Amino acid sequence: MSDSGGILNKRMLLMLVGCLLLFGGIFAFKMFGRHMMNRAFDSMPLPAATVTSATVERQTWQENLSAVGTLRAVNGVEVTTEAQGVVSAIHFQSGQPVDKGELLVEIAAEPEKAELQVLEAELRLARRNHERIKALHKRGVTTDADLDNTRSALDQVLANLEVQRATVAKRRITAPFSGVLGIRRIDLGQNVSPGEAVVSLQQLAPIFVDFSLPERHFASIVPDLPVTLTTDAFPGKEYRGRITAIDPRVDSASRNFLVQATLDNPDKDLHPGMYADVAVEIDARRRLLVIPRTALIFSPYGNAVFVLEENEQGDGYVSSKRFVKTGEERGDLVEILQGVSAGEVVASSGLLKLRNDGAVIINNENKPPANAYPEPDNS
Incomplete structure (x- = not known):
């Protein structure tokens, strides 16, 4: 077992x-x-990636100074009352354009108008008395003192009449200049006091933009330099104007000085108080290397491009990633300070398909735009 x-x-x-x-x-x-x-x-071997290409170009750019500005009306006020009384008539609608001298509001003025009629009657009497004494004085019937008394009485009535006319005129509120009204702040029948706001009035064309620049640019800024302005309210649209005033004082705290430019604003797009990006074209130019913005690979540890070079057989291209240092951006172009040389070819689209030493086919039938001052079709 x-x-x-x-x-x-x-x-x-x-x-x-x-x-x-x-x-x-x-x-x-x-x-x-x-x-x-x-x-x-x-x-x-991986299949060749098809991309578009762009050549690193050397261009001459007009030197610009960038700043943040605030739009301000050439004339802008809060229309207020000068007299106390009850609003008897309102002759405007909120937001409407008005001309200089146009009647906006009337305040009840019956007692003042009655007093004006009394003074006009006194004027007629004082004028007749003066003419009668003047005629008698020519015939030697009255003294010089009598003539002077009637002349003085006539002058006093005339002065009182002018004061009363001004008092009545204060009860008619008119537009001090042509512009666009804001939102009405009084109501019919309201008892208003002197200095009470009636409505805002802003002149929109032309319009000012105020901005500050560092003191190192003081010598470069002179009147009549062109400026270009953009706003978030109208993206993609540019407004052009010229510098019209330079504050002679440099702020001791910020070391900046104030500059004012004037823009025509014919379409009245720009309004007081709006934020604006301002570029000043100073009288200076510089040479620089540029590539299309689409050729850049943005990353936290540095921007890079794919440089395209001919392969050993001469029948295609290979890509190599290269880090670059960028500068100013303008339109579709980006300034390159370091990393590539003029005349080198970089990939301008299809970057996600590329890798180091990868085969590349260049097809430039549909290249991305690359203009320093792009003009969209719908602009």
């Missing part, structure tokens, strides 16, 4: 070893096959 049991154990052991060798061989074969397949894929 012991011999037969030992033989059985040896057979089970041999069978277990055989199974292990069989499954181990299958596993080793599969691993070897996967390894060879991965090597084949790694050594398989």
Whole structure:
């Protein structure tokens, strides 16, 4: 019994070893096959990526100074009352344009008008008395003192009449200049006091923009320099004007000085109080290298481009990633301070398909725009 049991154990052991060798061989074969397949894929050349290209160009740019400005009306006031009384008539609508001298509001003035009529009657009497005494004085009937008294009485009535006319005129509020009204702040029948705001009036064309520049640019800023203005309210639209005033004082705290430019604003797009980006074109130019903005790869650790060079066979291109240092941006172009040279070719689209030493096909049938001053079709 012991011999037969030992033989059985040896057979089970041999069978277990055989199974292990069989499954181990299958596993080793599969691993070897996967390894060879991965090597084949790694050594398989990737298809060439199709991209557009652009040449690193050397251009001359007009030097610009950038600033943040605030728009301000050439004339802008809060129209107020000069007299106390009840509003008897309102002759405007909120937001409407008005001309200089146009009547806006009337304040009840019945007592003042009645007093004016009394003074006009006194004027007629004083004038008749003076003419009568003047005629008698010519005939020697009256003295010089009588003539002087009537003349003085006439002058006093005339002066009182002018004062009363001015009092009545204050109860008629008119537009001090042509412009656009704001929102009405009084109501019909309201009892207003002197100095109470009636409505805002702003002259929109032309319009000022005030901005500050560092003191190092003081010598470069002179009147009549052109400026370009953009606002968030009208993206993509530019407004042009010229510098009309320079504050002679430099702020001792910020070391900036104030500059004012005037813009025609014919469409009245620009309104007082709006924020604006201002670019001043000073009388200076500089030479620089530029590439299209679409050729740049932006990343937290540095911007880069893919430079395209001919391969050894001369029948295609290969790409190589290169880090660059950028400068000013203008339109579709970006200034390159360091990293590429004039005449080198960079990829301007399809950057996600590129890698170092990857094959590239250049197809420039649909190149991205690359203008320093782009003009959209709908501008």
